[in-house]
Amino acid sequence: SYELTQPPSVSVSPGQTARITCSGDALPKKYPYWYQQKSGQAPVLVIYEDSKRPSGIPERFSGSSSGTMATLTISGAQVEDEADYYCYSTDSSGNHRGVFGGGTKLTVL
């Protein structure tokens, strides 16, 4: 079955750049999406279709892809960015099944 792999944790100091990676064989063919989930809350979309940012999401959030790896970058991370981040994509075999990465806990302190 198709899998997306993320690092379990990333830690930065406030103001530093945080990079969270997501690797998967289908990423060259299927757009990655990124979600932020704060404790006790529903996930929120922060990046879609690889690098597009929804309205209301701060400009410090950006996305990029190269081959089988997608990266969520938070430039100048803030304390309020501390959360779990998940990448998502669909299987490229045509069955439209979705898959999430295991999630990355971002600590900003």
Added chain:
Amino acid sequence: EVQLVESGGVVVQPGGSLRLSCAASGFTFDDYAMHWVRQAPGKGLEWVSLISWDGGSTYYADSVKGRFTISRDNSKNSLYLQMNSLRAEDTALYYCAKDIEKAAAGIVYWGQGTLVTVSS
């Protein structure tokens, strides 16, 4: 404003059945595919199922295939998940989620979830 409100989550015994509902508003419901996603306590997100805009195509995770059925009623702006033969490992917060397009591409909006607990 997009709103997705899930309901139907309860405590159910192993082997039992349950039907979750999701009421959608704030967008043209039949223009978008819809998903169910779940999150077990303290765990990550797990994609469960997808239905196309017209209900003509449905897809399931291997973990629920043959036990869960996704459906929609576009006249009522509602999404459903019929859950049969429930197991302890189905215990989770179940989210209703909206896709970016008619078929399936990516999830762009989530409800707040409804909690399903499978326990004797």
